[in-house]
Amino acid sequence: MSTILSIENLRKFYDGGFEALKGVSLDIAEGEILALLGPNGAGKTTLISTVCGITTPSSGRVTVGGHDIQSDFRAARQMIGLVPQEIALEPFEKVMNTVRFSRGLFGHRRDDARMEEILRKLSLWEKRNAAIRELSGGMKRRVLIAKALAHEPRVLFLDEPTAGVDVELRKDMWDIVAELKRAGVTIILTTHYIEEAEAIADRVGVINNGELLLVQDKASLMAQMGQKQIEVMLVERIDAIPDALSSYELALNGAGDSLIYTYDVHGERTGITALLNDVAQAGLTLRDVSTRQSSLEEIFVSLVSEDAA
Amino acid sequence: MNWAAIAAIYRFEMTRFFRTLLQSFFSPVLSTSLYFVVFGTAIGSRIQEIEGVSYGAFIVPGLIMLSVVMLAISNASFGIYFPKFLGTIYELLSAPVNFLEIVIGYVGAAATKALFVGLVILATATLFVEIRIQHPLAMAAFLILTCLSFSLLGFIIGIWAGNFEQMSLVPQLVVTPLIFLGGTFYSITMLPPVWQTVTLFNPVVYLISGFRWSFYGLADVPIGLSLLAIAAFTGGCLAVIWWIFKTGWRIRS
Numbered sequence A: 001m002s003t004i005l006s007i008e009n010l011r012k013f014y015d016g017g018f019e020a021l022k023g024v025s026l027d028i029a030e031g032e033i034l035a036l037l038g039p040n041g042a043g044k045t046t047l048i049s050t051v052c053g054i055t056t057p058s059s060g061r062v063t064v065g066g067h068d069i070q071s072d073f074r075a076a077r078q079m080i081g082l083v084p085q086e087i088a089l090e091p092f093e094k095v096m097n098t099v100r101f102s103r104g105l106f107g108h109r110r111d112d113a114r115m116e117e118i119l120r121k122l123s124l125w126e127k128r129n130a131a132i133r134e135l136s137g138g139m140k141r142r143v144l145i146a147k148a149l150a151h152e153p154r155v156l157f158l159d160e161p162t163a164g165v166d167v168e169l170r171k172d173m174w175d176i177v178a179e180l181k182r183a184g185v186t187i188i189l190t191t192h193y194i195e196e197a198e199a200i201a202d203r204v205g206v207i208n209n210g211e212l213l214l215v216q217d218k219a220s221l222m223a224q225m226g227q228k229q230i231e232v233m234l235v236e237r238i239d240a241i242p243d244a245l246s247s248y249e250l251a252l253n254g255a256g257d258s259l260i261y262t263y264d265v266h267g268e269r270t271g272i273t274a275l276l277n278d279v280a281q282a283g284l285t286l287r288d289v290s291t292r293q294s295s296l297e298e299i300f301v302s303l304v305s306e307d308a309a
Numbered sequence B: 001m002n003w004a005a006i007a008a009i010y011r012f013e014m015t016r017f018f019r020t021l022l023q024s025f026f027s028p029v030l031s032t033s034l035y036f037v038v039f040g041t042a043i044g045s046r047i048q049e050i051e052g053v054s055y056g057a058f059i060v061p062g063l064i065m066l067s068v069v070m071l072a073i074s075n076a077s078f079g080i081y082f083p084k085f086l087g088t089i090y091e092l093l094s095a096p097v098n099f100l101e102i103v104i105g106y107v108g109a110a111a112t113k114a115l116f117v118g119l120v121i122l123a124t125a126t127l128f129v130e131i132r133i134q135h136p137l138a139m140a141a142f143l144i145l146t147c148l149s150f151s152l153l154g155f156i157i158g159i160w161a162g163n164f165e166q167m168s169l170v171p172q173l174v175v176t177p178l179i180f181l182g183g184t185f186y187s188i189t190m191l192p193p194v195w196q197t198v199t200l201f202n203p204v205v206y207l208i209s210g211f212r213w214s215f216y217g218l219a220d221v222p223i224g225l226s227l228l229a230i231a232a233f234t235g236g237c238l239a240v241i242w243w244i245f246k247t248g249w250r251i252r253s
Helices: A044-054 A074-080 A095-105 A112-121 A137-149 A166-182 A194-200 A218-225 A272-282 A297-306 B003-019 B021-045 B053-085 B089-094 B100-126 B136-160 B165-180 B193-199 B203-216 B221-249
Strands: A002-014 A019-029 A035-037 A060-063 A080-081 A154-158 A186-191 A201-208 A211-217 A229-235 A250-252 A258-265 A288-293
Touching: A002 A044, A002 A186, A019 A044, A019 A060, A019 A186, A019 A211, A035 A194, A044 A060, A044 A080, A044 A154, A044 A186, A044 B089, A060 A074, A060 A095, A074 A080, A074 B003, A080 A137, A080 A272, A095 A112, A095 A137, A095 B003, A137 A154, A137 A166, A166 A186, A166 A194, A194 A297, A201 A218, A201 A297, A211 A218, A211 A297, A229 A272, A258 A272, A272 A288, B003 B021, B003 B100, B021 B053, B021 B100, B053 B089, B053 B100, B053 B136, B053 B165, B053 B203, B089 B165, B100 B136, B100 B221, B136 B165, B136 B203, B136 B221, B165 B203, B203 B221
Parallel strands: A035 A186, A035 A201, A080 A154, A154 A186
Antiparallel strands: A002 A019, A002 A060, A201 A211, A229 A258, A229 A288, A250 A258
């Protein structure tokens, strides 16, 4: 797939010298969903704001569909839609008017059929003549998405789209994102909910202290970085790990009836066969065995803590 | 130029105006009527005429300027400050519009609203006094230029302001005294010579004098100087806005 968004060595210094982005480079393919993960203050919003034109880059280059965001800002911004983190809407304005305003702002002529399509897709059609202040928080977020889609962008930025929303609405958002992807829209979302990235992203980028620590295909990231654990459940409780098993890095659970062994899936030898043999030899009787793969969250936490070290 | 964006901003701002049309219409009618009652009747009964014009008619151009200037500033400053306050400015900054288009949209709408109110006040004044307009073209030009230039000033204030208090600071502490001391309710020839000289440093004097000249042919300062003053003021505001555009001051980090 072709690259639709290209970021090269992007740096951002704020007044006072704080470096929010330390030379970020990233290519995003058309039609993919990229999740940018990072703790608060990592530089996620600065990255999005810079690409969208809200913040001026200190150095580096960004192109959208081949258009430079500074020298050819009109063509570049025309392709971008932005759903901000905070709910920012004029409270007294009607839903339809505010979405129509967004379309006009991007240089498009009024198109009522298109407006209806967008509002229906986001379940806002019935509320089109309602004032924004009459809407629930979830509905307001939908209005923000409708505004971002009003000019039919090819790249959509969602800055923490599900921050502070309930579980049901979060699932709704994921459905909306999936539908936009089907329609061919490239989506870049920031989140600190790992499960969100795990559920909807094609690729995951981890950002911390203004640096992109990695960008990788989600499945391969999990496979590559993932550690697996095997839990050996015992019939009888034990107080301590037998000496015969001391060569393994084992942990005993709190109840004393499970041994937990962590291993690397990609290691030459996982040591599982030997462990199970030795467990039997040590006179322990197995009740059950289960395995568990580490989640993206654990990968993320380990990456960020390594970065901090 | 992104004309569709300019039109979108203009329409959006005018919608706000039409939403509160009753207030927009009756408030200037009421305040003008009050000025006529208080100044026209109470003071006018003591000052019969100024250079052949009845006192009530004499204050009309100044009254129009007073309202137009205050409204142009408040409309334009509110127009751009409100999106900053609500956070909706992200949309303007991420849209394919340049600063000039944003200025035209907001200043155009603010100036239109001020012009509307100016005309409402003029119409209201005709109910109280007999008004003649000797130089209608000059009157229209002064009125429109005033609406535009003070909307530009309001826009600058809206960009500068960090809170609502700061928004009202300049209109209340600077503009209101300048207007009241700028010959709205009197001719500066009625002042002692020293104060006449001091008053000449007040830029609003030139504005009101020129505007009054377009009505009655009466002027405190030469009409050319009035035109030059308003042109210089507009130019000054445009220069500041150009600088804001260049530097992104208080808008883009």
